Amino acid sequence: MHHNNQFVKKTKKGQIRKVVREHYLRDDIWSGTPLDEECEASAHKLSASASHYLVIDTNIALHQLDFLEHPAITDVVVCSVVLEEVRHKNNAAYQRLRALCASDAKRFYVFANEHHRETFIKGEAGESPNDRNDRAIRVATKWYADRLAGRMEVILLTNDAGSRRLAEEEGVRAIGAASYVRLLRPDATELLDMVAAGTVVEEDPEEEDGGASVRATKRKRVYEEHKTFSEVQAGIREGRFHQGALRVNRYNPYEGYVGSDSVGQDILLAGRSYMNRAMDGDIVAVELLPESEWRGPSSRLPGQGKAGGGGIDDAEEEGNEEEDVGAGAAPEVFQVGPTDEPPAPAQKAGDEAKQPTGRVVGIISRSWRSRGYCGSLKPPSAHARPLHGASNVLFLPVERRYPAIRIQTRQADSLMDKRLVVAIDSWPSDSTHPLGHYVRTLGTIGDKDTETEVVLIENDINTSPFTPAVHECVPTLPWRVTEEHLAQPGRTDLRHLAVCSVDPPGCKDIDDALHVRPLPNGNYELGVHIADVTNFLRPGSAMDVEAAARATTTYLVQRRIDMLPKPLTEDICSLRGGEERLTFSVLWEVNDNAEIQSTKFTKAVIKSRAALQYAEAQSRIDDPRLQDEITISLRTMNKLAKILRRRRAERGALQLASPEVKFTIDTETHDPLDVGMYQVQEANQMVEEMMLLANVSVAEAIAHHFPSCSLLRRHPVPAPRQFEPILQAAAAVGLTLDVSTSKSLAESLDAAVRPEDPYFNKLVRILSTRCMTQALYFCSGDHAPHEFLHYGLASPIYTHFTSPIRRYADVMVHRLLAAVLQLEPLPETARDREGLRAGADNLNKRHRNAQMAGRASVELHTLIFFKDRTVHADARVTKVKANGLIVFVPKYGIEGPVYLTPRADGNSNTGPSSSSSNTKAAAESAFVLDEKKQTVVSRDGSMRYRVFDPCAVRIHVEEGYGHRRQLVLELISREQLQEAEQMVA
Structure with a gap:
């Protein structure tokens, strides 16, 4: 039999059209289980020996994929209405769900409920499409339960409390994901950690032993609420808001930029509050601040020379022609992290340093990774209570551009020395950090194979065997x-x-x-x-x-x-x-x-x-x-x-x-x-x-x-503003680069020679390369x-x-x-x-x-190479900051920060001498940064560094905060360099 489906749709030109489609219903649609005598053997996918069958709703399919992908979750019925809803809402989730349905080991069966005469339903008057689809899933679950009565228990898995109540009224057993694990899968200990947090209200508070997974109803708002989508679109049309992708500064995760064609240059976002829960790669709507509040990028390296920094706000604690095979590009700055304190204020002085500055008012599209983020748990403080049972902990991504993620886990003690994968579920305005859930353990921190897997996952490289x-x-x-x-x-x-x-x-x-x-x-x-x-x-x-x-x-x-x-x-x-x-x-x-x-x-x-x-x-x-x-x-x-x-x-x-x-x-x-x-x-x-x-x-x-x-x-062709860093650096040493055409730039680069420094020309070319699109x-x-x-x-x-x-x-x-x-x-x-x-x-x-x-x-193997070595080497200054330098080491292709301020452990890496008197003097010195001259000078005049200056550094590896190994560069005197060119103990 068939009937007609009628609905209206809006065309690309804005016209409203009525659409009528024929919808055929059949009796010969199989259940997929050998327990059903009427089901053809070729359609058998569900196991006859399973303890129960699960029927999942759309929210489970969209938000609990890591949970569903766990080997313990098998024998699942996916209604066609769920598959279609997921396809329309999230293509990445749809592809993962299709992969589960295609896996013989997982035994996920697609049931065409929308074409079965006994399970198809029409929408009722006043019923929303979402409510109609939820009802269709309950009807399909009831159909399975009745068909297999006495032979197999059928459970509806849904995190929607309202849908569970309706299911129980209709004679269908329904349960939330967390309760399902606690009641029916106590054998799978890590499953509960994999239940996504903060997506929907999963359980009634009384079901959750105090509501551990339900956020408190009254919490202080940390961030401004985002504008609605319609408000954002209206603001963009009217020119009040500007749309673009957020790029978070690798040197300073508290600083980001949004490219804007309407403004004509990057818009600076200075501080997490102005980023307003946006993350690197998100497409955002930005509102410009009054011009009196515009500023320049921070003039300081983040941190105070701490190994690895902290990067954690504890406010929430209490509550070339690319034929380059065989060689890798040199690592950029290694693991430069922020301090535990708020970041240094962005530079305000001097109109030349100012640039358009704004704040995020809305998220147009999120770039949260469906594959998750690699990292490790934040170690507990010395006075912290032992972590037993379900603990709220902070997860530190290896990529510093991303904020710490709050997760709940029952494995905290055993995971402290492990690399993990964590997925983000939400970031409410009353939370300092995004909320997420545990996905899987990769291995022990520092193990080469584990860290290589981190590299591959972080960069979304498919390593699965060919089929x-x-x-x-x-x-x-x-x-x-x-x-x-x-x-x-x-x-x-x-x-x-x-x-x-x-x-x-x-x-x-x-x-x-x-x-x-x-x-x-x-x-x-x-x-x-x-x-x-x-x-x-x-x-x-x-x-x-x-x-x-x-x-x-x-x-x-x-x-x-x-x-x-x-x-x-x-x-x-x-x-x-x-x-x-x-x-x-x-x-x-x-x-x-x-x-x-x-x-x-x-x-x-x-x-x-x-x-x-x-x-x-x-x-x-x-x-x-x-x-x-x-x-x-x-x-x-x-x-x-x-x-x-x-x-x-x-x-x-x-x-x-x-x-x-x-x-x-x-x-x-x-x-x-x-x-x-x-x-x-x-x-x-x-x-x-x-x-x-x-x-x-x-x-x-x-x-x-x-x-x-x-x-x-x-x-x-690069935009003129992209050349500003190299033009400013070149001008500081009396070099003029003509960037009007590629030919003029090529000629300028050929002429950029210092007879006393044979590496100068290559360094200028390296810095010019970074200006390219x-x-x-x-x-x-x-x-x-x-x-x-x-x-x-x-x-x-x-x-x-x-x-x-x-x-x-x-x-x-x-x-x-x-x-x-x-x-x-x-x-x-x-x-x-x-x-x-x-x-x-x-x-x-x-x-x-x-x-x-x-x-x-390359970065990983550089860390491995220097792990048990201390090396002294020649270097060149590539950037100056008020409290430090960025230097490049030609011999090893390394670029990293050198701090001109005392380190957190009391040692100093400020001066060209290791004597305690000089260390103390350097520690007490204040430095003045001249952006125009690309120079940083101590107030007493004892130290002066300019871009392209030669210097000498000591290179070694330190274990940083949160198990983050980092390459540390410290200044030494040029006189020490010759005898120290060889590795020292």
Whole structure:
């Protein structure tokens, strides 16, 4: 049978339309349990031996997913009305719920209650859609209970007290999540900790032993209430409020910024009260303060030199071209934390230091992580009572930009030395901290594997094993090129060419190789050969779906998290020496001046003559005794690459720098044995130029044929205000940088030389790099051609083609190029503008996550390296503050704070001498900061530091507050440096 559903909807143009849809009801919809004789065996999912079945409501599905994902929670009925409500309200929650329903081990069964003749209900007059859906869930629960009466108990799990009362009146047993654990699952001790807090009123107070999970009804308001959504929208339309994403200062979590196009510059939020419960990444509405209350960023480093700081308000206690595989970006400031006291006031003096300042009045969208936050519990104070039973404790996230989170746990004593994952549930206005719940334990603090897992979770890196369905897409090993491959349309046999690859040490996923050979007319044939991944990665396959979701391979110091299964990345597609492999190749004819005469794209078969490391290739280039074919071709390619590089520089390409570091890893323990700056050689630059040339050529080809649906990569021109930090620093040392164009900036950087300081130019380039915007993937149809520009490369168009083994963007581009050559049809994904845009957004997100994970891995291994070492090293000042400096250590690629004030333990790191008299004098000195001159001077004139000044530091690791290990930098005298360059005991 069927009936018509009628409802009204508002169109995008604001028109109201009546919609009528046919709704079919059936009798042959199964219950999913073998206890039901009428249920087909193929539909059996629930266990006949379960102690009971649970039916969950929508709020449980939305807010208690960590609880539901626990292995102890099985045999659950998910009504289709619940699945639909979750899909409309929260896509991340919907995907997690679908994963539970797909798991054989969890036994979650989707019951199509909305299409069953006996469980479908119509809305009653005056009944809200939400109340109607709650009633539908109760009806479905009653249907199960009646059908299985005497054979299986069926329980409705709901945290809504009203719904529970109605269920009991209708003869259905209903219970809240916390009560369910206490009464029916005492065996699962950690389950109660996983019940989300602060989402809805779960239990009546009398059910909760004093209402431990129910917040007191009368508490002092800590923060201003947020405006309603309609008030926020009206304020934005009228220009009273400004919308943007909150970025919390990594140096000072009490300070944040909201970028605003309407204001024209960042809006400063100074203090947690003005942030008003907003967290890093939230989209917020900000109201500007009166101009008389505008201020500048804090002129002080947070904290007073304490190891790790505190960061806890105790008020509530009583109640470059991105071909950089093999090297990691140097860590930024290590674990700079705030004090236990309120932060130093932001700078008010001087109109030049002021900037628009505001306060958050509303949250437009939250960025709370569904995966939770990694961290540890705040250690109890010495006078604190022992933690027994249910305890309210503070959880300290490892990422300091996030506030402490209050959770309730019965495991506090056993969790004190553990890394945990905690999720946020709510942040009411009467709570100093957000409220959350325990999710899981990762391991012991300081354990390398545990801390690596923290890195991966914090950066949302998928480390789950590939599914059997994905592995089924991979050809069986051993694999080899066959005559069938050679006969493929458009496939050229290039096995006769002297092809070689040049990669970092230990590289197994070799996705590019090169060749050059002279032509009879005096020109050269130059070739870039890229692994033909799309020959094996078919659109829409399980492996393709998984690769698209992962988007990139993540490289940590000691391991690699692949985008594709290893048999494909390390064998079948890897262009290994002496092996025949399939490629997608770009062949150019170039003259002696590296000018392109013609370009050809082709699928091919190659046989690499050699898989070289950068050092090996460089050695061949430099050794005049070697005259073999591969070495001669390397020299020719290097010659052409230098010309290409010079020509790019003439167009305005920036030769920027990043403080990349490289570790020597112990093969048995995988601990770092040594660390140092990554050295770039001509061989690196040669490969880079060839990859850039291929990427540009492919970008031109696909954009020409598919102007509205090509995947490209652009690097937006930085806004003038983004250059202010480097301009101010440069001016302080008499250096003028012209940032009007990339070419003028490139010329200024070339001229930024200090003969007495060979590292000065690189440091200026590093600081300039930090002013750049992020390069982004985008759909060509979303931007005008002049916006395709890649600013850093000075290229009017660019894409990624050269690394399909490790980047899904390159896979998408390979498919577009194959369509250009009419080897494959244009992918369906390319025809879907919205889908392509969403895909580009995911690529950008995953690329950044992988970069951040790599940097965090470098930080972790740097801490491990210095754990039992004290090292003295040369450093440079990169920023000055009223109470300290930020310094960069070139030898180790480290940047961190040096305090000019006494440390909390009574020691001082202020002066260039360790004598007690100097320490005392330094401790009593007050410092004056001159922002314009980028100088900090002690009032007695005994110490003076300016940006770019050389200095010397002692480096060691300390155990900070809340089990936070941190790298500590302390000033020493320059005279001590020479003898102290070696490690000291």
